[in-house]
Amino acid sequence: DTGVSQDPRHKITKRGQNVTFRCDPISEHNRLYWYRQTLGQGPEFLTYFQNEAQLEKSRLLSDRFSAERPKGSFSTLEIQRTEQGDSAMYLCASSLAGIGNQPQHFGDGTRLSIL
Amino acid sequence: AQSVTQLDSHVSVSEGTPVLLRCNYSSSYSPSLFWYVQHPNKGLQLLLKYTSAATLVKGINGFEAEFKKSETSFHLTKPSAHMSDAAEYFCVVSDRGRDDKIIFGKGTRLHILP
Numbered sequence: 001d002t003g004v005s006q007d008p009r010h011k012i013t014k015r016g017q018n019v020t021f022r023c024d025p026i027s028e029h030n031r032l033y034w035y036r037q038t039l040g041q042g043p044e045f046l047t048y049f050q051n052e053a054q055l056e057k058s059r060l061l062s063d064r065f066s067a068e069r070p071k072g073s074f075s076t077l078e079i080q081r082t083e084q085g086d087s088a089m090y091l092c093a094s095s096l097a098g099i100g101n102q103p104q105h106f107g108d109g110t111r112l113s114i115l
Numbered sequence: 116a117q118s119v120t121q122l123d124s125h126v127s128v129s130e131g132t133p134v135l136l137r138c139n140y141s142s143s144y145s146p147s148l149f150w151y152v153q154h155p156n157k158g159l160q161l162l163l164k165y166t167s168a169a170t171l172v173k174g175i176n177g178f179e180a181e182f183k184k185s186e187t188s189f190h191l192t193k194p195s196a197h198m199s200d201a202a203e204y205f206c207v208v209s210d211r212g213r214d215d216k217i218i219f220g221k222g223t224r225l226h227i228l229p
Binding site: 006104 | 159215219
């Protein structure tokens, strides 16, 4: 399978702990996006990278959140000192920058539950 | 500013009958529009996209959508529903001026009745 893969699929942790998620995009895609989705809502944009550069961050991305894409391939999203409100599905997507609006391809997400 | 409104949060249809999921958009540029489907505990799968070519767009699994600029609509249709179509559907808009940012609607849950 050459789609977007995310790891882990599920993460349960206690409030106050740090968590890290990983996303491997489609190999030829140079753009990588992170979204958060809560129950009954559409995905909300968090941040995105073009190659290794983080080009935009949403106001939703508090200072407890940090994302990296060090070599322009896989990316990690870390949440420090987790809170109850961080419980959500975290989705990663990738796309190819170029002519026209290339669609984003999504992974199956990481579901985070904060106890 | 760009935005998208999905007019129904839930739609129920009987198997074998037509499906209509409604979407209206607001965009300050000529938009690109997409429909994605999400099955439970899965990511989003692209159904179809409109990027200023033909106004009637055909997608996967028998779905299609028609871009109507005068009505600022991009409704999703399928002639005959199948049980496997039960899922959440998202209408998405992307400004032509930006090809790196998309905005999701709140979604429509499609229920298929046997």
